[in-house]
Amino acid sequence: MTRLTVIAGPTAVGKGTVVRWILDRDPEIRVSISATTRFPRPGEVDGEHYFFVSDDEFDDMIAKDELLEYAVVHQNHRYGTPRKPVEDALAQGKQIILEIDVQGARQIKHSMPTANLIFIAPPSWEELRRRLEGRGTESSDQVEIRLQTAKAELEAASEFDHKVINYEVAECGQQVLDLMQAS
Ligand code: 5GP
Numbered sequence: 098m099t100r101l102t103v104i105a106g107p108t109a110v111g112k113g114t115v116v117r118w119i120l121d122r123d124p125e126i127r128v129s130i131s132a133t134t135r136f137p138r139p140g141e142v143d144g145e146h147y148f149f150v151s152d153d154e155f156d157d158m159i160a161k162d163e164l165l166e167y168a169v170v171h172q173n174h175r176y177g178t179p180r181k182p183v184e185d186a187l188a189q190g191k192q193i194i195l196e197i198d199v200q201g202a203r204q205i206k207h208s209m210p211t212a213n214l215i216f217i218a219p220p221s222w223e224e225l226r227r228r229l230e231g232r233g234t235e236s237s238d239q240v241e242i243r244l245q246t247a248k249a250e251l252e253a254a255s256e257f258d259h260k261v262i263n264y265e266v267a268e269c270g271q272q273v274l275d276l277m278q279a280s
Pocket of ligand 1: 202
């Protein structure tokens with residue numbers, strides 16, 4: 098049975114909301130908390146949403162081989178998956194979800210070929226733009242950069258084991274949960 102699930106998909110597609118829906122449904126499932134060099138948004142808590150680290154700290158994690166994968170996302174900051182919590186979860190027979198970008202998903206597929214890669218897609222390009230602008234957390238420059246990344250990410254969907262369209266959170270969450278249980 099595959100216990101490692103990678104969830105990727107373009108910015109603002111609702112990956113985070115889908116993952117929270119899944120965790121509410123099944124508290125036994127764990128989620129990896131990434132390290133990032135970006136600054137916290139209002140309301141984000143260190144150690145809960147991300148481990149917010151400096152560039153030097155991130156370099157140190159790479160040097161010590163403490164990251165399972167890492168990448169520069171949105172042409173800007175670095176994000177990476179701490180190795181130990183994932184290995185601990187798998188050793189304990191727990192399911193664990195990684196919510197990461199497409200570059201990270203490729204690295205995981207390479208290092209852990211049995212991982213289950215699920216791509217979350219938006220209903221349409223217009224809907225994705227609407228969700229991203231509606232979120233209001235990024236400047237207009239950042240919105241444009243994120244849309245550029247999103248285009249490239251949508252083109253990578255075929256590399257994934259499964260693709261689920263996020264029309265609505267509960268429906269999408271249930272489909273992902275079914276895929277996790279079936280694998
Ligand atoms: P945000 O800055 O909006 O929280 O996240 C930006 C992007 O970084 C998201 O698309 C998310 O999937 C990706 N991301 C978050 N954590 C990681 C990680 O540990 N590794 C990689 N490769 N990407 C990540």
